[in-house]
Amino acid sequence: MYLSGPCSHLAQPLKNPVAPPESGESIHDATCDGDGDEEKGKGEGNGREGMGKEKKKDEKEKGKGKRKRKEDEIGMEQGKNENKEEEEKVNKGNAGGILTNKTFSELYISEFTAKAITEMNYTHLTEIQARSIPHLMLGSDVLGSAKTGSGKTLAFLIPAIELLHKACFTPRNGTGVIVVCPTRELAIQTHNVAKELMKYHSQTIGYVIGGTNIRNEANQIVKGINLLVATPGRLLDHLRSTSGFHYKRLQCLIIDEADRILEQNFEEDMKQIFKRLPSDRQTVLFSAPQTQKVVDFANFTFGQNEERQRKLVYVGVDDSKLKPTVEGLQQGYCVIPSEKRFLVLYAFLRRMQLREQGVKIMVFFSSCSSVKFHAELLNFFGIECYDIHGQLKQQKRTSTFFRFLKEKRGILLCTNVAARGLDIPDVDYIVQYDPPDDPKDYIHRVGRTARGDEGKGSALLFLLPEELKLLIYLQAANISLTQYVFSEKHVPKSQSQLENIVGGNYFLNQSAKEAYRSYLLAYNSHSMKDIFDVHQLDLTKVAASFCFKNPPKVNLDLESGASKHRKMRKVDSGKKHGIGPSNPYGRRARSDSRQVARF
């Protein structure tokens, strides 16, 4: 069931009807970055075929209480009713996968979009798509949440493109849809997916992100970009200073990874953005589940507007499922003393590299300096790897990202800048060399693997003995990890043995010191430092992992922090929690029947 013809109208009237199109007017690609790199990654992750045919009734909704609480908080009466009906209508189309039995051909969408979807090899909708697209197409404000890798991008892009199509937007009408993404790479990737979906449409598309030439972007914006993907800071810059930016007819504002937008301290920018954009637009928020932040964000977005809050439709796909990570993900941790961490990482990557079939690995660190240093060191030792972090020039960041995206095998060292939303095909392993900030960060990092329908992957968390308490916090978020122990025979005994293996003699430079310093800083300013035994860190051992025989002097300026910790130590003295390598989740209550598998 496709709607054909360029100007069929929405079931509900548009909020800001646009002027009729001028004949012959169109800019087919208003992409704002001269660097053609983003094109290379186009469609990489979209060729998933083999949609399951097996039909299986979905489990009845569980845990309604939890969702009810969320709904009450932001007054989503309408959403509650519609969700119930939707859940009953949408049945799973494949066991263990993310697809439903609903097909794209059942959607009331234009033939242009339908043709593009077919060419992208999508036939069935995922659950979040099946449940949110109908509401979005009716023009409702929607708050959508579903696990990582479950197809949220298409869920908001398809209705947005249909909206522009039905309203017959032309460049002259300016911007009709804005998609806000928290990171530059995610913005580029979202733009690429939208571009592929809009291949047969006449509407224009572009993106604006920090770190690129603002004047080139402004020139494109002035020509008219109907669907604009943007990072918040750069969007605000254009709203403030690009005089020909025509956004008064904006129909829809979409915010992807909404919780992250608040975390990254974009609140002020977002407030300014909301103030400038027409208030009668449709507003759409998408995020991973398990996050109170999204509810906060809905409150923040709609403020005092009770009417809007009441009408907001909440589509929470995985709220009733206990596990916040996907089925195809195998997850474990290993306890490694600091002086051995690099050696274990080296041994792990070396073994993976020797595998015949290509293996794709992402390794997360807590700071840019650490990524830089470890990339330098691993490349020196003959383990080729890419690196992405916030201190790289945007052009390098973008080109590295797309190179890794295309690789069949390879290693990417990164900070959390690569943790959210990025859809990198076929990542086999996520290694967390430094711990995540909190369970939510953990979920997003491991969400870079096992993506899409029946995706599979593994995640390995490196923990120092001082960091074991983190497992309790993960457990509280229903994330239970298996313990793995590295066989010592594969791990070089010491750094000097490693040097002998590669026959090299590398010199210590400023980057080692920088990395060591930022490691200590990250450790001390970690948002969950309260749960780490920071004061027990043995600096000599930590320094050894950065190739120093003796800890170098670094100025951390942590006087107050240190005394706070000493005080905390007094309060939290002894081993009340009972955590140790043999009992990583701490003392158990009698009723606790958790199983911890060990090897």
Ligand SMILES: Nc1ncnc2c1ncn2[C@@H]1O[C@H](COP(=O)(O)OP(=O)(O)OP(=O)(O)O)[C@@H](O)[C@H]1O
């Ligand atoms: N209907 C579909 N059928 C098959 N595959 C799909 C479908 N929709 C999306 N996918 C695939 O699933 C993968 C994940 O999609 P997407 O990036 O939209 O997930 P997400 O929910 O936004 O994840 P995150 O929360 O990490 O941002 C992509 O590779 C995409 O091509």
